Amino acid sequence: MGALHIVVCIKQVPDSAQIRVHPIYNTIMRQGVPTIINPYDLFALEAALQLRDQFGGAVTVLTMGPPMAEESLRKALAFGADRAVLLTDRAFAGSDTLATTFALASAVSKIGETWGTPDIVFCGKQTIDGDTAQVGPGIASRLELNQLTYVAKISKLDLEAGAIEVERRAEGGTQLLSTKLPALVTMLEGSNEMRRGSLACALAAAQAEITVWNAAAAGIEDLLNCGLKGSPTIVKKVFAPGAHTVRAQQIELQDRNADDIARDLLDQIFIRQPQVEADLMRMASGQ
Amino acid sequence: MASAQQPNDKFDVIVIGAGPSGNAAAYVLARGGLRVLQLERGEYPGSKNVQGAILYANALEQIIPDFRDDAPLERHVIEQRIWMLDDKSYVGMNYRSEDFNEERPNRYTIIRAPFDKWFSRKVRDAGATIVCETTVTELIRTEAGRVIGVRTDRDGAVVLADMVIMAEGVNGLVGQRSGLRPELKPDSVALAVKEMHFLPRETIDARFNLKGAEGVVIEAMGTVTDGMVGTAFLYTNQESISVGIGCLVSDFKTGTAAPYELLHRFKTHPAIAPLLEGAEVKEYAAHLIPEGGYNSIPQLYGDGWLIVGDAGQFVNAVHREGSNMAMTSGRLAAELVIKLHRMREPFSSENLAEYHTMLKNSFVMKDLKKYKGIPGFLHSSSKHVFGTYPRLLSQAAQTWFRVDGADKREKERQIVSMMRKDRSFSGLISDAFKLVRAWR
Amino acid sequence: MSDAPRPAASRANTKKELPERFRNHRHVWVFVEYEHGRIHPVSLELIGEARKLADKLGVEVAGVLLGGSEPEMREAAAQASQFGADLNYIIADPILTDYRNQPYTKALTELVETYKPEILLLGATTLGRDLAGSVATTLRTGLTADCTELAIDDERSLAATRPTFGGSLLCTIHTLNFRPQMATVRPRVMAMPEADPSRVGRVVMHPLGMMEDDIVTKVMGFLADRESATAQLAYADIVVAGGLGLRSRENFQLVRDLAAVLGGEYGGSRPLVAKGWITADRQIGQTGKTIRPKLYIAAGISGAIQHRVGVEGADLIVAINIDPSAQIFDFAHLGVIGDAIEILPALTRAFQARLSVNRLAG
Ligand SMILES: Cc1cc2nc3c(=O)[nH]c(=O)nc-3n(C[C@H](O)[C@H](O)[C@H](O)COP(=O)(O)OP(=O)(O)OC[C@H]3O[C@@H](n4cnc5c(N)ncnc54)[C@H](O)[C@@H]3O)c2cc1C
Ligand SMILES: Cc1cc2nc3c(=O)[nH]c(=O)nc-3n(C[C@H](O)[C@H](O)[C@H](O)COP(=O)(O)OP(=O)(O)OC[C@H]3O[C@@H](n4cnc5c(N)ncnc54)[C@H](O)[C@@H]3O)c2cc1C
Ligand SMILES: Nc1ncnc2c1ncn2[C@@H]1O[C@H](COP(=O)(O)O)[C@@H](O)[C@H]1O
Secondary structure (H helix, E strand, C coil): CCCCEEEEECCEEECHHHCEECCCCCCEECCCCCEEECHHHHHHHHHHHHHHHHHCCEEEEEEECCHHHHHHHHHHHHHCCCEEEEECCHHHCCCCHHHHHHHHHHHHHHHHHHHCCCCEEEEECCCCCCCCCCHHHHHHHHHCCEEEEEEEEEEEEECCCCEEEEEEEECCEEEEEEEECCEEEEECCCCCCCCCCCHHHHHHHHHCCCEEECCCCCCCCCHHHCCHHHCCEEEEEEECCCCCCCCCEECCCCCCCHHHHHHHHHHHHHHHCHHHHHHHHHHHCCC | CCCCCCHHHCEEEEEECCCHHHHHHHHHHHHCCCCEEEECCCCCCCCCCCCEEEEEHHHHHCCCCCHHHCCCEEEEEEEEEEEEECCCCEEEEEEECHHHCCCCCCEEEEEHHHHHHHHHHHHHHCCCEEECCCCEEEEEECCCCCEEEEEECCCCCEEEEEEEEECCCCCCHHHHHCCCCCCCCHHHEEEEEEEEEECCHHHHHHHHCCCCCEEEEEEEEEHHHCCCCEEEEEEECCCEEEEEEEEEHHHHHHCCCCHHHHHHHHHHCCCCHHHHCCCEEEEEEEEEEECCHHHHCCCCEECCEEECHHHHCCCECCCCECHHHHHHHHHHHHHHHHHHHHCCCCCCHHHHCHHHHHHHCCHHHHHHHHCCCHHHHHHHCHHHHHHHHHHHHHHHHHHHHCCCCCCHHHHHHHHHHHHHHHCCHHHHHHHHHHHHHHHC | CCCCCCCCHHHHCCCCCCCHHHCCCCCEEEEECEECCEECHHHHHHHHHHHHHHHHHCCCEEEEEEECCHHHHHHHHHHHHHCCCCEEEEEECHHHCCCCHHHHHHHHHHHHHHHCCCEEEEECCHHHHHHHHHHHHHHCCCEEEEECEEEECCCCCEEEEEEECCCCEEEEEEECCCCCEEEEECCCCCCCCCCCCCCCCEEEECCCCCCHHHCCCEEEEEEECCCCHHHHHHHCCEEEEECHHHCCCCCCHHHHHHHHHCCCEEEECHHHHHHCCCCHHHEECCCCECCCCCEEEEECCCCCHHHHHHHCCCCEEEEEECCCCCHHHHCCCEEEECCHHHHHHHHHHHHHHHHHHHHHHC
16 A cells, blocks of 8 residues: 555636626726635645544645745645645636546546555635636546545545445435545535644745646647637626616615514514515415 | 755845835845845735835836736826815816826826735745745844844744844834834824725726726825815726725824724715715725835934835925835935945945935935924814815805805905905915925 | 627627537427436426427427436326426436436436537536536537526527626526537526426436446435535525624624524525624535525625626515615515614514414414
8 A cells, every 4th residue: 555645626716705896897897806816726625634643644735826825835735734736828818617527537546657646636615716616526537536526524544445435415415425445525615724834844845846738748638628729618698687677675674663664674574575475474474 | 854944045135024115125125136035914916005006107217118018007197187085076276197108108097906916926036035924023133223123923033134124004003113214293194094995897987987997196285184284085097996085093192083084974975975886895094104204214324224215214205205105215225235235345234324315315304304394283273174165166166156136246355255265364374385385 | 718708709600500510409308307306306397498489499398317216217107297397307316316416317318419409408406507517518419507598599509698707797608509509507597387287298217238347337325415405505485694784693693583583584684694693504605505485584795796696586685785876676575774773673573463363362
């Protein structure tokens, strides 16, 4: 049995709380919008680091993005990851989730050839910009990894037996699942808390060499599967949510006290929604 | 895993802070071949500096001559407006000149976050090691008081170096805690609050009559500060407008209005509101500015340490210059350290004393000395400078411009008597005299 | 790299030339999520939506039911038909009793390859998203997540609209030259259709063709949520919600009080979750729950776009906000410009009074 090897996929995203839309052109105004590691990916990274600390081995972080995404990788190294791979190539521009999973899956395979096959690939639950939660399952299908999504807790890892047990968030409850390695896990938010990296890690991160791969270096020969060409979906139209035509009807205040205003409001509610009134009356009369 | 005290983790110099002064110092040091570690508490360089600002090209040119090629500059300033506001009008001077559309413009508006990030990238490319999200908690000193390293908030881990440069900004907590500099006095720091108002580039161009990368700066004084010592300002960036107002901390303590109320007053002033209309406000930042001037400069050097930038109180409050002094002091400090390093001289207090001489020979100390009386003057006459005079000026202008049948001589008489009523003639003269003296 | 959703200028106008192998793909399918003895309501909502798309295309609506017991599946199929499915494909096999990615992916992929739908819709639940990602990748087709609007364009292709960049923008996505066109939709985004008890549909049974030994993932157990506010909030008829305008955790009690009197559920805006005033499953909006109650009362909520998209489907939106220019008045139906801390208790009293009159009378 070799040492544990974990790959964590992280994405650099614009801090969406700070995004502005050009009022005329409906384009994203990026000026002054800081980028961050996709917050959900930090839960994946921390889960990976905890397993590494417990079992030994190494954590490789992987991102596909523009050259400046290197920043996020350095951050991940400062938290304690062991090595980082930046997958960057103009050929990847315009990738939808299918093309993204192709590139990332190829890179994971290449990472396997270079540093040993990963036992677990971690992803975040979803990104805050793409917001699809599709990339994790896509990588799993392409690499035929056993797929564990929305994982709240890794309850057991048995490297000897190549087995893993998790608690998975399902509809209306928690599923307890066991499966075999290699597996792909997407972590749920709130499942752990990102550590403060040590000064030694921070220093190492600042000085680390980051592995940068273009498509060819990642072993991708067929560029038809990448970028716009490899994307079955296209964005036909981008637009701002329309404003409603009618603004809210305001309850007159007329210097009345709160109780009078509330009674007026109640009447208006019942006039507009007689069904609500009927339901409430039925409830009140105890039926 | 590396451990905190590997041999290759001993540095020649540690720079605390990645603002303009720290970046200037670290850049010059790294280019000079020294092993430099720069520690910054923010998430990234500039993350604690969200505001827009004015960049004076000259100081940066001396460090990175071709900075215009790739620095994130917003607009170059072709017009400066200086306005005296009362509650509903303003009197002002605008200076706009085609000359400012020169090949190498002298002043730019910038947004600190991307600018500091760009500068930091240069520092890294020059070979320095930069670690962010790490706060220096104290200096490590020998029994004899020599500084030999710093302690950080990452598990209290320590890094050692031959020399520490404090570029930690106006608060200077590290220096303070180590007893190397006194605590800040409320009457020598201003509190500035600032917002970014986002607007499409086309709207800004139209409202300020600009084309291409041209920009405008407005500085305003008057009743908006409620009689406190302070000024308000507005700069145009590419797709945003920085607006802010600053007043002395001591005034805020005794005054009636909170900083954001003053800013609100400024933004809603009839001369300013139309410029900001429809903008999306995204950032609200508050920051201290040292305004004590020459008289408040602390001890700047000692065994194994130097202070640069705002931490040394190098800000010209009148001309709102700070980053240029920060960069220049950082550069000078680095140049001295490199020289001593090359000569294999120790970083002793005697050897580092030359830093003070270098500053004295530069515009930094010369300017600060020239204006050293100003902070005191403004403080003692604040009620008039920031309240009475703007109001009077505005009234005078209105009297002068309103065509109402009175002849011009009569108007002059009205104006003079208005002035006398609000501020005695001797008071006026004495203010003028004090101002002239302070300026000299 | 896939970050900026800009229309692909060069390809947006590409003439659709559907490859030969996709030409005979027909009909609109809905994956009918069946777990723990019931159909997830989102699937019924989707059948209603699929009905509209299919009518526009002049094709049929089919439900897909995967599960452990044939009688249960047949019963569920009957229900799906009442809501609008013309036929239902069923794979019933004990292996499919609990959801697991591998057999479900195999089952759904095989049905698609055999019966060739042109559109496949799934609910954006944890199950639906887990499955949709695998199936789309296996089929190498496009998948659009979390759609808020589905339509058929002039070229008979699916125009799927979804929010992007934290809801600040919407984009319309098409799947060119591939079939099926897949999309997921979150619960409560689409209206629940009326059931027609007289409607019946055809059933097509299909074998799974897998052995339990083929499957490496095992379900060791299922812990049902104790308080499933989750389901209750999304499906409540009356929801009262509060925002930062309430100013303190204590004041939030006023929201709970009103909800209790109305027999409704309570929720809040996202900042309240961050502040710990409410739990995450009570968050309403784009990254929280989408709701469509008959009555939604929002107190001290500014009405940011991310909140708005979660409540727009409500029949009647009532807003209480102190700021006349608050965005929430742009989409609310009734507004009160006032202090929520005064109005909320007054409203609670008003309802109490009205209801108690009725109680005496009744
Ligand atoms: C509102 C406002 C407007 C201004 N406008 C202008 C203008 O238009 N033009 C101009 O030239 N100047 C302007 N100034 C002044 C100018 O910003 C400063 O003079 C300049 O930033 C000083 O640079 P500095 O590097 O000394 O300090 P700072 O820029 O304050 O940088 C200090 C850095 O050190 C870090 N730090 C602090 N303590 C620690 C620690 N213990 N450990 C690690 N890191 C630490 C901080 O996070 C910070 O990044 C303005 C100031 C303000 C507040
Ligand atoms: C990617 C992303 C996803 C998001 N997802 C969600 C989401 O799912 N759900 C969500 O809610 N938000 C979401 N947000 C956050 C959203 O953008 C807003 O920040 C948030 O909804 C604001 O919450 P609020 O209205 O409670 O607070 P505020 O915006 O602070 O508004 C408070 C309101 O209360 C009013 N008020 C103040 N005092 C009183 C009083 N005494 N009486 C009455 N009114 C008063 C004020 O006028 C103001 O309108 C998301 C943001 C991003 C970037
Ligand atoms: N460009 C990328 N590089 C690396 N990982 C990514 C990238 N895009 C998505 N991921 C991973 O896939 C997860 C789901 O993303 P998404 O499908 O976009 O919501 C994220 O949380 C990441 O872990």
